[in-house]
Amino acid sequence: MGGEVIAEDEVVVDIGLKDLSKKLEEFAKARDWEKYHSPRNLLLAMVGEVGELSEIFQWRGEVDKGLPNWEESDKEHLGEELSDVLLYLIRLADMCGIDLGQAATKKIGKNAIKYPPKAF
Numbered sequence: 237m238g239g240e241v242i243a244e245d246e247v248v249v250d251i252g253l254k255d256l257s258k259k260l261e262e263f264a265k266a267r268d269w270e271k272y273h274s275p276r277n278l279l280l281a282m283v284g285e286v287g288e289l290s291e292i293f294q295w296r297g298e299v300d301k302g303l304p305n306w307e308e309s310d311k312e313h314l315g316e317e318l319s320d321v322l323l324y325l326i327r328l329a330d331m332c333g334i335d336l337g338q339a340a341t342k343k344i345g346k347n348a349i350k351y352p353p354k355a356f
């Protein structure tokens with residue numbers, strides 16, 4: 237109970253995975269939603285959000301980097317759907333006991349060995 241600090245317009249600079257993870261834990265605790273946050277439920281929720289993210293790009297054809305011709309409201313919507321995917325991913329990793337920052341860093345190292353720069 238308590239401890240939840242959530243502000244929609246909170247200005248954050250360079251927030252890390254661990255801080256986001258803590259916020260998500262507080263969010264779930266404050267609503268007694270921990271019982272719903274099983275790995276399978278979180279995976280399905282994340283895939284649903286990937287679908288919502290895909291809908292934003294659906295039928296638009298190729299999109300230029302930086303989205304120069306998009307309405308601000310569409311960009312804001314995109315940010316929300318990207319966030320939903322990220323937040324469920326972070327929570328899923330937590331509920332599986334995976335340190336996502338560590339795992340991702342290790343994976344980048346592995347990718348670099350598999351695909352050495354000079355070979356491409």
Ligand SMILES: Nc1ccn([C@H]2C[C@H](O)[C@@H](COP(=O)(O)OP(=O)(O)OP(=O)(O)O)O2)c(=O)n1
Nearest residue numbers: 263264269272273285288317319320321323324
């Ligand atoms: N059991 C839940 C339900 C929601 N959330 C959080 C994580 C997501 O960031 C966001 C998802 O909320 P919605 O299911 O309301 O999905 P949308 O925000 O995409 O709304 P809509 O589907 O109406 O567009 O809320 C959560 O942590 N646990």
